[in-house]
Amino acid sequence: MEKAGAVLGWDQQTYMPPDAAGSRSAQMVTLATLAYDRFVNDEVGQLLERLSHDVEALPYDSFARSLIRVTRRKYQRERKLSRDLVGKLAEATTLGHHGWLQAREQNRFEVFCPYLERIVDLVVQKAEALGYPECRYDALLDEFEPEMRTSRVEALFSQLKEALVPLVQAIRPQVAQVDDSFLHRHFDEKKQWDFGLAVLQAMGFDFRRGRMDSTVHPFTTAFSPTDVRITTHVVPDNLASCLFSVVHEGGHALYEQGIPLEFERTPLGEAPSFGVHESQSRLWENLVGRSRPFWRHFLPVAQSFFPAELRGVDLEAMYRAVNRVEPSLIRTDADEVTYNLHIFVRFDLERQLVDGKLAVKDLPEAWNALMQDYLGVVPRNPREGVLQDVHWSDGSIGYFPSYTLGNLLAVQFFDQARKECPGLEDEMAAGRFGTLKKWLNERIHALGGKYTPAELVSRVTGTELQAEPYIRYIRSKYGEIYGL
């Protein structure tokens, strides 16, 4: 039923006629409430208790024992929420999303403010209902990153800040060293689309079990491993935008297509966390798509699509251009180095909001102050500031850290893949991604949601989630590019 809701959500963003929003939201609320009713009831609870004894003797990672363990975890979490609260949240976030769209259109935060106040209020109630080990934010984080703690995120983020903030400051005077102006010529939209499809094909995306459409904001959704849909957007004067959206969403999509069919329609059919999912999109987007080997193969391909526009561009020029660093206002447009600073802003603000230390009405000012602190740039208006992200309007408070955790995991996983697959980058340079895809399929995708994020990382890399590999990677790559 959640998958049926996902189809309605995809349709809403791709093909739904404009005036159908009201009817559609009513249909979505019906599905959400029904899904809750079907799952959260004593019968299911008793069944899970009984079955969890039955499977005790089976191996920890057997299908049956994993299924019961993961389903119980989900059940125990959801049953702490009342149907009333679930209904109120569904309503408040449907309205909130609408309010956010209106506020963006008018470029006025005040329009969104009352909606967000209601959402924060309900999210706090939700955190209190769920309970938490150390702080309220733990309860929210847990929805996106099971068993993660706020204190651990803080420790990782501190390490990152110590490395990244000075790095960004060091690059700042050197920004002009890297020229990406040739990425901003006029690129035919149809050809950009076809180039994107060619890259997606090379990554190993299965078009018999998925498709690509066009939306303002790119996303991936899966109704089944046999039906995985990505979207991208084409910006005529920006070759990178469509391409990296495709590669990023393609990384998410390979994950979904790689989940075993027998996990379908069970909680094992989901990734262990949003951060683990993001690790796959980031790995493809940055470790693959912004690497020299990738462009060794794809620069000639790009030039065959755009012979005039890319005439005379060589490998080094392209490599540097797609890795240009410059502090900017919009998170989704940010480069690899400054990206995490955008997350720190949101993480700081979210905790203050749920702890009652910051009033919603004071958000724009607090946002701008933190942007100044971390990135040294300040939005001129709410649309390029506090109103830029959809997440809060959807009630997804506690989600943002997953993006940075995904960045860290992407590097840890890619390091491991290189260690286990000698010659991996030579293959990539020849346009062959089969070994990498197979490694990710076997080591990560095929496990579905059997393990917690911590279990998975330890199983795949032999260590825990760490900031050091990421810091090493960023320092080495951008140190070279900017001659630091």
Next chain:
Amino acid sequence: MEKAGAVLGWDQQTYMPPDAAGSRSAQMVTLATLAYDRFVNDEVGQLLERLSHDVEALPYDSFARSLIRVTRRKYQRERKLSRDLVGKLAEATTLGHHGWLQAREQNRFEVFCPYLERIVDLVVQKAEALGYPECRYDALLDEFEPEMRTSRVEALFSQLKEALVPLVQAIRPQVAQVDDSFLHRHFDEKKQWDFGLAVLQAMGFDFRRGRMDSTVHPFTTAFSPTDVRITTHVVPDNLASCLFSVVHEGGHALYEQGIPLEFERTPLGEAPSFGVHESQSRLWENLVGRSRPFWRHFLPVAQSFFPAELRGVDLEAMYRAVNRVEPSLIRTDADEVTYNLHIFVRFDLERQLVDGKLAVKDLPEAWNALMQDYLGVVPRNPREGVLQDVHWSDGSIGYFPSYTLGNLLAVQFFDQARKECPGLEDEMAAGRFGTLKKWLNERIHALGGKYTPAELVSRVTGTELQAEPYIRYIRSKYGEIYGL
């Protein structure tokens, strides 16, 4: 929830990747079973009983009293079916649809035969569970045409046969009198699409509350009056195919867009019957789209899209071409005169099947014999014969008569509209369809499902459903064209 299922159904036929069929059918069965569970239970039954007393004092056509009356009718029908039978039917028709597709691909009826045997068996069980006044087929007919009887359909069809069979025989030697070869030149697909959109726009279709897509078999689906979707297909060497599909589906779509918003998510939001719905598509397709006034306006428009292809074609030539009569094998391609003969074939066969007088394995032979009797043409293979329609594979036995009833109603309604709106055809000849649309909106669409089909016809036309107006219309129109 039924509307959520409809979104999944639309997606399945438009954008779903090929290998997703299995997962999708599981999602559809989940939604169907849940919808049954939510509706057919004692609580709903008791509520309906209580409310039906409460609304007794209200006017018959008030929203509340109509809602209770229509919902009770639906409830009383559905509760006669066991959940077990509903589940088995959902499963058998999902498999049956798949089997039908395979059988068509291989052009072998034997592949479909076991599936259809199972479906007929379950449909007979369904008829027995529902009960019937005179014969088993009544119970099936009632699903598509509430309160209609088989004996009444037989009487109407006899009248039609007496008029149509000799008419077709009389036209047969004259077929060559009408030349439609210029409709079979090469017509650019994109221009056909745009011409279709222009016609749909002129009809008054609201594109903010709907859209048009492309599928092999055209259809209409509505998730709400604010979200109505039609599909068409473009055949490069057939100008009529895309155009009349658009006009036909557009007629269905205007109905759905015209249903009042306050009926949404209630049983009042559905047309009284499939025949009444079909009356709207047929009215637009045949009474409007194949009329002289329509082409007086749209021939120059068509010529502006296709100046070379339609050079020298005048109004009379176009009018005659789009009304060419010739007995043929495929129902959906049939002209207005022979169309109903295809329905008679299916009506005869369906009754024999559910009465146990014909075995499924003997269907192809019986089909071919009836085609010879009614139309004088015989299929060379199952694909152009017994395997051509989707309906039986979906369990829709009892549906076909609605097409012919829709043809009769279309003429009755259009006659009435002309009577009440003087100058209607002059407006049409000027490309203005607002008066017709308004009349249909007010007299038919705005009533939703408040009335039974019989009540509606009587309310709109002052008479009952009749064959005579249709026979008069056909005799007069085709008598003139073929000089009979």
